[in-house]
Amino acid sequence: NKKSFVCYKMTSLKNYFVNLNIFQSSNDLTTDEEKEHVRRSNIISTRIFFIVFFIVLFGLTIIMKTRNRNILITVENPSEDQFKNLPSDGHCPCSHISLSYGEFISIQTRFHQICSSDFVSDRWIKTINFGLNTTYFSAYDFRTEGSAMFQSLESFCRLSKGYAIQSIDSFNKDLFISQEVLTESVFQSQINAIIQQFELSSPIEFSTQVA
Template structure:
């Protein structure tokens, strides 16, 4: 059979098939009968149904094709403003709903300049150590507690660095969860909020642990070996008296009830049994504080003297040492001023 005749026969058969196609005729074996008029009506309905179905399929095909093309083009640069606009009106479920923060965030800690200076090293701590003479200076004399203060400061630096690194590791191993693709602005806002919360909670938790230790010391009335919170009298009637501090002409503060009592540190020319009486001929250097415990007095001290070479030289001159130390440089990078506690 020639191919032309075959095509004509196929077209003729197709026309006849679609002309008589009836999708709504009664099923075979049913009791319903279809007369000629009903058959014609069902045939027309079938044609309308097929036309509508074809139009619907074409529309859906074009719509889906356009949508896929739009998303594919946007992924070339997902940070354009158009993507945010598109995502605000679309729902794009993620194939992976969770990510570790460490996969897209890198945090680094930066400690105060003092933590990388000579003033937390043994060379400085030994240079200002008065040995067995510490209990013969005035209670507020820096030579009584200075070495212990900077031992505590060195401990704070080490503990802070370790504590920060542990919390950074924990943060980077925590999970960010989102079932849907987020606009850049929303994503950035959530990440900034998470980092801000991290920066607030870590110092607060560290301070809370330190406060707990100090409360235990105060509650159990543990006596400092430097006699900065309790003074032991060795006269005819031996007794233990709580130390009292007066800061900037405020009311006296008793170490029995408050471990945070502080006063201005001095350099006294009196070298005798431990006393808390102050005399007129005392030398005061800016920023130095005394208190019930070296660990608390260093926290209320400022480091301004250690940014000033003349002040630092004056401080070192009160100790029998030949060591030389250089003052720190005031850097604008730090968020702490030299007179910050």
């Protein structure tokens, strides 16, 4: 009985798909032959419709899967032109993620010309009041405080030069870190910002030390 029931269901399902018709027949038909002809035509049209529908659906599925597929292309040691032509979602990791500033940045110092003049030399400072007794000089006489003033100036120049050398040496040892190769514009922008920050912070730190 169970086997007969299964066979019956399979036969019913087969007949359903064989006679499947999604198109409505016209009510103007009069003869049975016309009705049967239209019914068969509608059944064939239904089959064609579903065949085309599933073909289109299958094609769209293939297209969507193809479009969403990520294709990984690896280029070993790319040239500069290859890097510039990378797509927007391309990545170029660095073989070395860190590089000291001193390897690609050169900072030159320029001090006031008085720091390299004779006015801060020992010879000039000693000459101002050499062999003179400043006890009898007026308080407004340059020779009274001249030596101390130029000694202070010499000390300030010496300290500023020493601090500049120390700051640049420390700056050159700092590391520029990037896990991926940067475009020229981005790299230049970051370097300009780093140098500008160094130029702004150095005088402030020096003033704090000598205060």
